[in-house]
Amino acid sequence: xxxxxxxxxxxxxxxxxxxxxxxxxxxxxxxxxxxxxxxxxxxxxxxxxxxxxxxxxxxxxxxxxxxxxxxxxxxxxxxxxxxxxxxxxxxxxxxxxxxxxxxxxxxxxxxxxxxxxxxxxxxxxxxxxxxxxxxxxxxxxxxxxxxxxxxxxxxxxxxxxxxxxxxxxxxxxxxxxxxxxxxxxxxxxxxxxxxxxxxxxxxxxxxxxxxxx
Amino acid sequence: xxxxxxxxxxxxxxxxxxxxxxxxxxxxxxxxxxxxxxxxxxxxxxxxxxxxxxxxxxxxxxxxxxxxxxxxxxxxxxxxxxxxxxxxxxxxxxxxxxxxxxxxxxxxxxxxxxxxxxxxxxxxxxxxxxxxxxxxxxxxxxxxxxxxxxxxxxxxxxxxxxxxxxxxxxxxxxxxxxxxxxxxxxxxxxxxxxxxxxxxxxxxxxxxxxxxxxxxxxxxxxxxxxxxxxxxxxxxxxxxxxxxxxxxxxxxxxxxxxxxxxxxxxxxxx
Amino acid sequence: xxxxxxxxxxxxxxxxxxxxxxxxxxxxxxxxxxxxxxxxxxxxxxxxxxxxxxxxxxxxxxxxxxxxxxxxxxxxxxxxxxxxxxxxxxxxxxxxxxxxxxxxxxxxxxxxxxxxxxxxxxxxxxxxxxxxxxxxxxxxxxxxxxxxxxxxxxxxxxxxxxxxxxxxxxxxxxxxxxxxxxxxxxxxxxxxxxxxxxxxxxxxxxxxxxxxxxxxxxxxxxxxxxxxxxxxxxxxxxxxxxxxxxxxxxxxxxxxxxxxxxxxxxxxxxxxxxxxxxx
Amino acid sequence: xxxxxxxxxxxxxxxxxxxxxxxxxxxxxxxxxxxxxxxxxxxxxxxxxxxxxxxxxxxxxxxxxxxxxxxxxxxxxxxxxxxxxxxxxxxxxxxxxxxxxxxxxxxxxxxxxxxxxxxxxxxxxxxxxxxxxxxxxxxxxxxxxxxxxxxxxxxxxxxxxxxxxxxxxxxxxxxxxxxxxxxxxxxxxxxxxxxxxxxxxxxxxxxxxxxxxxxxx
Numbered sequence: 001x002x003x004x005x006x007x008x009x010x011x012x013x014x015x016x017x018x019x020x021x022x023x024x025x026x027x028x029x030x031x032x033x034x035x036x037x038x039x040x041x042x043x044x045x046x047x048x049x050x051x052x053x054x055x056x057x058x059x060x061x062x063x064x065x066x067x068x069x070x071x072x073x074x075x076x077x078x079x080x081x082x083x084x085x086x087x088x089x090x091x092x093x094x095x096x097x098x099x100x101x102x103x104x105x106x107x108x109x110x111x112x113x114x115x116x117x118x119x120x121x122x123x124x125x126x127x128x129x130x131x132x133x134x135x136x137x138x139x140x141x142x143x144x145x146x147x148x149x150x151x152x153x154x155x156x157x158x159x160x161x162x163x164x165x166x167x168x169x170x171x172x173x174x175x176x177x178x179x180x181x182x183x184x185x186x187x188x189x190x191x192x193x194x195x196x197x198x199x200x201x202x203x204x205x206x207x208x209x210x211x212x213x
Numbered sequence: 214x215x216x217x218x219x220x221x222x223x224x225x226x227x228x229x230x231x232x233x234x235x236x237x238x239x240x241x242x243x244x245x246x247x248x249x250x251x252x253x254x255x256x257x258x259x260x261x262x263x264x265x266x267x268x269x270x271x272x273x274x275x276x277x278x279x280x281x282x283x284x285x286x287x288x289x290x291x292x293x294x295x296x297x298x299x300x301x302x303x304x305x306x307x308x309x310x311x312x313x314x315x316x317x318x319x320x321x322x323x324x325x326x327x328x329x330x331x332x333x334x335x336x337x338x339x340x341x342x343x344x345x346x347x348x349x350x351x352x353x354x355x356x357x358x359x360x361x362x363x364x365x366x367x368x369x370x371x372x373x374x375x376x377x378x379x380x381x382x383x384x385x386x387x388x389x390x391x392x393x394x395x396x397x398x399x400x401x402x403x404x405x406x407x408x409x410x411x412x413x414x415x416x417x418x419x420x421x422x423x424x425x426x427x428x429x430x431x432x433x434x435x436x437x438x439x440x441x442x443x444x445x446x447x448x449x450x451x452x453x454x455x456x457x458x459x460x461x462x463x464x465x466x467x468x469x470x471x472x473x474x475x476x477x478x479x480x481x482x483x
Numbered sequence: 484x485x486x487x488x489x490x491x492x493x494x495x496x497x498x499x500x501x502x503x504x505x506x507x508x509x510x511x512x513x514x515x516x517x518x519x520x521x522x523x524x525x526x527x528x529x530x531x532x533x534x535x536x537x538x539x540x541x542x543x544x545x546x547x548x549x550x551x552x553x554x555x556x557x558x559x560x561x562x563x564x565x566x567x568x569x570x571x572x573x574x575x576x577x578x579x580x581x582x583x584x585x586x587x588x589x590x591x592x593x594x595x596x597x598x599x600x601x602x603x604x605x606x607x608x609x610x611x612x613x614x615x616x617x618x619x620x621x622x623x624x625x626x627x628x629x630x631x632x633x634x635x636x637x638x639x640x641x642x643x644x645x646x647x648x649x650x651x652x653x654x655x656x657x658x659x660x661x662x663x664x665x666x667x668x669x670x671x672x673x674x675x676x677x678x679x680x681x682x683x684x685x686x687x688x689x690x691x692x693x694x695x696x697x698x699x700x701x702x703x704x705x706x707x708x709x710x711x712x713x714x715x716x717x718x719x720x721x722x723x724x725x726x727x728x729x730x731x732x733x734x735x736x737x738x739x740x741x742x743x744x745x746x747x748x749x750x751x752x753x754x755x756x757x758x759x760x761x762x
Numbered sequence: 763x764x765x766x767x768x769x770x771x772x773x774x775x776x777x778x779x780x781x782x783x784x785x786x787x788x789x790x791x792x793x794x795x796x797x798x799x800x801x802x803x804x805x806x807x808x809x810x811x812x813x814x815x816x817x818x819x820x821x822x823x824x825x826x827x828x829x830x831x832x833x834x835x836x837x838x839x840x841x842x843x844x845x846x847x848x849x850x851x852x853x854x855x856x857x858x859x860x861x862x863x864x865x866x867x868x869x870x871x872x873x874x875x876x877x878x879x880x881x882x883x884x885x886x887x888x889x890x891x892x893x894x895x896x897x898x899x900x901x902x903x904x905x906x907x908x909x910x911x912x913x914x915x916x917x918x919x920x921x922x923x924x925x926x927x928x929x930x931x932x933x934x935x936x937x938x939x940x941x942x943x944x945x946x947x948x949x950x951x952x953x954x955x956x957x958x959x960x961x962x963x964x965x966x967x968x969x970x971x972x973x974x975x976x977x978x979x
Binding site: 061111118192200 | 506704
Binding site: 224225226227230233234237240241244245248293294295298299361390393394396397400401413417418420421422424426429430433444445448449451452455456459 | 912
């Protein structure tokens, strides 16, 4: 955002800056009331923005027009939606199971039918697809590494048989290969977290007009 | 490439999705068979998991040093959450085992529980464990420290590490970033640590800070090996057979790959 | 406990807050005095860039899915803005929608960052903003079968049939491609409900960790390209020839990553040194 | 009868919805029921987001009611800021069909909310750095492999890695483009089967965590 010029914007900028310092007083100093204040501010804001955007306005948007067009049965999902709130009353909690049943059914139905091709067959196909014609030794090495690595790593997750004999060696290799995967994941996590933190360091300077906004 | 809805003569199954249907149906049949066998009393063993084997070692260490043991399932999810819930449930099963070991050796156990919905179950599990070891009087609800909210929870656990210096920490369950902080805190006081989670984003931190880690499905298997739930164990056996089938397919395909024979790939694309 | 501490043991006892301060101050340096090094382009980013150029013809309708919150702007926004610019250059018509409740602000930020590009475009003819849909697989699946069953109107209440660019667009098959900027697993939903059943090309422009978890999808051709976090953003900025926020931020990435490496190396030297002594 | 309504009927609905989704995917034909159900599920999910919020707000109301030491003033503040934001957003929606048009809501959203969100999200950066120094040790082969791969990737992601030694990005890129693939692919495959098993148990009514049955009753 450009450096604001109106008073409300300038006030907002400095309040945002102060709230940031209040949060970072926790790691940089210790837990204190300022941190708690800022944390509670965030939760209050988040809940309100969430409710405004989701439950209230989006429901009206999704259900309003069809009801206007005379599709009366759109009342049913609304009633089902509000039946969820019985989850909060121990005695009538079972009523909330009906909407949950639809959510769970749709969620698992879509999820299970969805994972079969991209997560299973496509992965097997990709593992056993040899490099294109004219590929060099490096490509063949990568083909062998990925195929053997995947086989051993999947074998590592065989959980109801003891890993004895040859399988023991394969699964040990499998675990190492999983560790290499997690290592790369770790490297990417560091990138993500540091990018986020650098954004805050930049903002710290921007408000003080040391860095350009 | 990917199957589109091309209406073929006499075809019932959408093209390109046949293999997916085969995998789905085959998996379900296998799950059902082994769940059925499990319920009939057939024992399905879970392979030796080094982290589980290390639990008595960790508790023995605490007994030697005369210090307590800490357990926490992380704050990632509520029991009702379809991805985090099963992890917390498995963790609570493992807690039952830990509690029995602690009761037997007389080691003090502290449980940090940030999930309100899991509180009753935790209490029940601990009570049962102490009862099973014949020491119901040693159980007290004060062993369970309930702290809501991520940062108060973190502060409480770190403070506890400094004060009580637990000999062994169990960080098993559904974790968010608290895994880094607690893993580090436990390391600094020289605790023996056993971790476990199915959240990929926290696995690297647990591996880097813990002595033993239960990865992904291992967590569920460990939980089931203690709770002896025939449904979960039966499904695990079924999953394993499917994994063997996939492994066999990959080995065949890998060898065919050197000959550039696309037969298997074409079958999988059916 | 009272025995003499070695150098390494003393070093290991430094208060953790010291590290926090070092890091926070270290991160500020590059914003005052930029540290720039050439950036190489990774294959997944290049595939994303070339894929868009190859596939998108002027007039094609493209979906930009905003599935990251305001909180992930520093990581996701540069790549997202760069892709928007590229799509506009290619003449695509863009549908924006999002699965995060704070999507409104993110959408406004995209418009602001690509101001120069949007000023010649007309809302409703060249781009449209449909707003928020619930973070659910069912919603994404339903968007694939009928956009109108989730969004009867655009975000400002205009019925979709009255919006010129939406007239003949209702199903996944009417969409040329989907670019999803994620912090969570929404792209999984697009893979399962758009890519596989309808064959719509999908690419990921999310946080860096997804660069690992989605790598198998990219390798198996399910995703046609992938931009990895802020680094991907910097690469895209280089490819479209407009160095921006991500490029500047690479300076801070340099500093912080070097600090992390030094920390890990020092810690492990100390660990092995003191372990050797104990034996 | 009541028992049947509470359990079996519920499991039956779950199973029917799940199977409908399968049929639509695998078999040729038009399946309007499945589409209608998905719209319903979306609306239900959208309404139920409020559930978490209601729970949290009730928790804070309780804090105030019981004057929980050190917490209740913050809980009051949370309620105040919640109500102000909610009402201003609704005012904007009622007047101009768009909550963002209310200046107060827009201001709260643009400044405090954005800043706090980014700040809280970034805090882990600190923890990772100190943990890198104080805890990430190559204590066994697993951790050693993880750290080696991790360090190369870290240096590859930062452009400076290639300046230090030109071999770093080559090795790091190998880890990113090939080295991590089998491990991550294995997670995909294993998680997919895990989901099939979990969903199958849900289909049979033998997995009940999400109905709130485990958490007591």
